[in-house]
Amino acid sequence: MTPELLITARLPPFLFEPLRARYACHDHFQATDQPALLATAGPRVRGLVQGGGTVTPTVLLDQLPQLEIISVFGVGYDGVPVDYCRTRGILVTHTPDVLTDDVADLATALVLMTARGLVAAERFVRSGEWSRGGPPLTNRLGGKTAGILGLGRIGKAIGRRLEALGMRVAYTGRKPQADVAWRYVPTLAALAADADFLVVACPGGAATHHLVDAGVLAALGAKGTLINIARGTIVDEPALVDALQRGVIRGAGLDVFADEPNVPPPLLAMDNVVLLPHVGSATRETRQAMADLCRANLDAWFAGQPVPARIPELA
Numbered sequence: 001m002t003p004e005l006l007i008t009a010r011l012p013p014f015l016f017e018p019l020r021a022r023y024a025c026h027d028h029f030q031a032t033d034q035p036a037l038l039a040t041a042g043p044r045v046r047g048l049v050q051g052g053g054t055v056t057p058t059v060l061l062d063q064l065p066q067l068e069i070i071s072v073f074g075v076g077y078d079g080v081p082v083d084y085c086r087t088r089g090i091l092v093t094h095t096p097d098v099l100t101d102d103v104a105d106l107a108t109a110l111v112l113m114t115a116r117g118l119v120a121a122e123r124f125v126r127s128g129e130w131s132r133g134g135p136p137l138t139n140r141l142g143g144k145t146a147g148i149l150g151l152g153r154i155g156k157a158i159g160r161r162l163e164a165l166g167m168r169v170a171y172t173g174r175k176p177q178a179d180v181a182w183r184y185v186p187t188l189a190a191l192a193a194d195a196d197f198l199v200v201a202c203p204g205g206a207a208t209h210h211l212v213d214a215g216v217l218a219a220l221g222a223k224g225t226l227i228n229i230a231r232g233t234i235v236d237e238p239a240l241v242d243a244l245q246r247g248v249i250r251g252a253g254l255d256v257f258a259d260e261p262n263v264p265p266p267l268l269a270m271d272n273v274v275l276l277p278h279v280g281s282a283t284r285e286t287r288q289a290m291a292d293l294c295r296a297n298l299d300a301w302f303a304g305q306p307v308p309a310r311i312p313e314l315a
C-alpha cells in the first residue's frame with residue numbers, strides 16, 4: 001500500500017513532485033476545506049510533511065491516529081509538539097547541516113549591511129544623490145564584538161565568518177563549548193552588554209520564547225545592533241520596536257519575525273533596520289539539499305531503513 005502523507009506547508013515543486021510520485025499526498029496547506037480533508041484522509045495518514053516554521057497543533061495530530069513520522073523541511077522543529085510525539089511514538093526528522101553555511105552567510109551579510117549602511121548606500125546611488133556629495137560615514141567591523149546567542153552548528157559557522165572579518169567573538173548558551181576558543185559569557189544580559197552585534201542563533205520554542213526582552217535590549221544599548229536569523233519568537237518584538245523607536249539600541253538586521261509574513265509596521269519605516277523575508281536557507285542548492293534530506297528521511301522510514309536525520313530528542 002502506498003503510504004499516505006499530509007502536507008501542511010507550501011512545498012517547493014522539487015520536493016512536492018518527487019513526494020507525489022512515491023506517496024499519496026494530501027495537500028492540507030492548500031485545501032479549501034481542511035476539516036473535510038482531515039475527516040476523510042486523516043485516519044489513513046502515516047506521514048506528515050511541514051516547514052521549519054510550521055506550528056503543528058496536537059489537535060491536528062489527534063486526527064491522524066496512524067501517524068508514524070513528521071518530516072520537517074527545515075532544521076528548526078520548534079513548531080512540532082515533541083513531547084506529544086514521544087508519547088505517541090511518532091518519529092520526527094529534520095534537515096540539519098545542509099543549510100548551515102547559507103544561514104551563516106546571511107547572518108554575516110546582515111552584520112555587514114547594518115554596520116556599513118549598505119541598503120542606504122545602494123539607494124543613494126539609485127536616487128542620484130551621489131552627484132550632490134558623498135554618503136554618510138558608517139562603522140568599521142574590525143575590532144568590534146559579536147555576541148552569539150546559541151553556539152550550535154549555525155552559531156559556530158557565524159562565529160568563524162565574523163572572526164574572519166576581524167571581529168572578537170563571544171557567546172552564551174547552556175554551557176561552554178570545548179571545541180572553540182571564543183569567550184563564553186554565562187548570561188545573555190552580560191553578553192549583550194559586551195556586544196556591538198548580538199546575533200541570535202539558538203533554536204526557537206518555549207525554552208527561548210522572548211529570551212531577548214527589554215532588559216537584554218537595554219543591556220545591548222546604543223552601541224549595539226540586534227541580528228536575528230533564528231526565530232522571531234526568541235525576540236520580544238514589541239520591546240524591540242520600542243527599543244528602536246527610543247534609540248535604546250543602534251539598529252537591527254532581521255531575517256525572521258514572530259508572525260511571518262507580517263512584519264511590525266513601525267519597523268518598515270526605520271532606516272536603521274534591515275528587513276529580509278526569511279531567506280537564510282533560500283538558495284537553490286540548499287533548498288534542493290533540504291528537499292532531498294526531507295524526502296530521504298521519509299523514504300528510509302517507510303523502507304524500514306535507518307533514518308538519516310532524526311531530531312536529537314527522539315534519536
Ligand code: 8YV
Nearest residue numbers: 051052053073074075076281
Ligand atoms: C526554512 C528554517 O525557511 O530550517 C529552518 O528551520 O526556518 C528555514 O530554513 C523553512 O524551514 C522552510 O520551510
